[in-house]
Amino acid sequence: MDKHILDSLDHNEIYKLVINSLPVGIIIFDKGGHIIEVNPAAERLTGYSRADLLGKCCGEMGGGLFDMITQPVEKVEEYLSSTPSTPDADVKEAILISKSGERIPILYFDSALLDKENHICGMVKMFRDISYEKRMRQKHRILISMFAHDLKAPVAIAGGFLSRLLLGKAGPLNEKQRHYLSVIENELKKLDNHIHSFLDILRMEAGEIKLSLEKCSLKKIIYDIAEEFEEKVLSRNMKLRIHTPERNVIVMVDKEQIERVLVNLIDNSIKYSPPGTAIDITVEDHNRYILCSVKDEGPGIPEEDLPYIFDPFYRSSAMEKSKGPDDGTGVGLAVVKSIVEAHRGEVWVKSKKGEGTTISFSIPKIEDIDKN
Numbered sequence: 001m002d003k004h005i006l007d008s009l010d011h012n013e014i015y016k017l018v019i020n021s022l023p024v025g026i027i028i029f030d031k032g033g034h035i036i037e038v039n040p041a042a043e044r045l046t047g048y049s050r051a052d053l054l055g056k057c058c059g060e061m062g063g064g065l066f067d068m069i070t071q072p073v074e075k076v077e078e079y080l081s082s083t084p085s086t087p088d089a090d091v092k093e094a095i096l097i098s099k100s101g102e103r104i105p106i107l108y109f110d111s112a113l114l115d116k117e118n119h120i121c122g123m124v125k126m127f128r129d130i131s132y133e134k135r136m137r138q139k140h141r142i143l144i145s146m147f148a149h150d151l152k153a154p155v156a157i158a159g160g161f162l163s164r165l166l167l168g169k170a171g172p173l174n175e176k177q178r179h180y181l182s183v184i185e186n187e188l189k190k191l192d193n194h195i196h197s198f199l200d201i202l203r204m205e206a207g208e209i210k211l212s213l214e215k216c217s218l219k220k221i222i223y224d225i226a227e228e229f230e231e232k233v234l235s236r237n238m239k240l241r242i243h244t245p246e247r248n249v250i251v252m253v254d255k256e257q258i259e260r261v262l263v264n265l266i267d268n269s270i271k272y273s274p275p276g277t278a279i280d281i282t283v284e285d286h287n288r289y290i291l292c293s294v295k296d297e298g299p300g301i302p303e304e305d306l307p308y309i310f311d312p313f314y315r316s317s318a319m320e321k322s323k324g325p326d327d328g329t330g331v332g333l334a335v336v337k338s339i340v341e342a343h344r345g346e347v348w349v350k351s352k353k354g355e356g357t358t359i360s361f362s363i364p365k366i367e368d369i370d371k372n
């Protein structure tokens, strides 16, 4: 029966049927960034009718239809090339501001429309409401965070009694007993460290760590941090080289948090690279974003670990074997990712086993990134 329905339609009609029925918002732009087509889901999600939207630019719609476009997309080509291309930059999260002012979390991606000669003739933006997933994630987060909080007290109490034992308050200890107890103490410290790092990550993901944005000189931040690392770098006979544009690079960031990002990246490069090697910190000032990278000549990261290194608590198995287990908690890069993403930036890694590691991040040059 159903087959008959499709049989009676030509190709164009089938495409139309699909686009009209999809629960995914679709907005098509011409080369100049004007809306030339929308589907019913886009009307439903944005609250604007097709007639409201046609011919407009995103930025013209009330407070801005999408927060990632604070200005009209003047030239689609420029817009598409202004976001750095990273392996997982395809699908992004954003807030859609509907006609009634409601802020709807969405997942979206942009794709160039190509004509027969492969020239860009426009752009299609597809987006999906993720409010439900967000609410579910939030519920989970609260549960996990309560659990982690509950772990803190028993660990602290156990640590207290352990200290008393080690101080001989329950009688003298022999060598073996002392040794065993210090092993327990060490492990307990690690557990405590993990719990705190974990809560840190949860707080960041929940957006509880609010950014206090200010105009800063990125060059100054980097030179100051480099100075702090000077002793450590020299003691390992390493070199820390900084490459920045001549002119000042002013960014709108939370200074303390961006310092944390750089400290984590530089610390990793020093920690994981052999003595005598060099670390290069590079800043590039692009049209819409600042790009910063930390490159080292260390052992590199095995390909199988690459997809996971930004996950909390993930440490490369190669590292675990070569370094003492005390060396880090595997949280540093997860913190880096949270901070960069809170600034609406992206972070990615380029590394090959035996060929060093480069970790780069971008920060968009938008003054009102804190509006969300």
Ligand SMILES: Nc1ncnc2c1ncn2[C@@H]1O[C@H](COP(=O)(O)OP(=O)(O)O)[C@@H](O)[C@H]1O
Residues within 6 Å of the ligand: 264, 268, 269, 272, 273, 296, 298, 299, 300, 301, 309, 314, 315, 316, 317, 319, 327, 328, 329, 330, 331, 332, 333, 334, 357
């Ligand atoms: N510059 C680097 N060179 C080699 N491996 C790295 C580098 N940076 C990070 N890694 C790998 O990524 C893992 C996660 O890093 P991170 O989150 O900072 O945790 P930690 O440093 O506490 O182990 C590290 O354990 C290591 O395996």
Ligand SMILES: [Mg+2]
Residues within 6 Å of the ligand: 264, 267, 268, 328, 330, 331, 332, 333
């Ligand atoms: Mg680290």
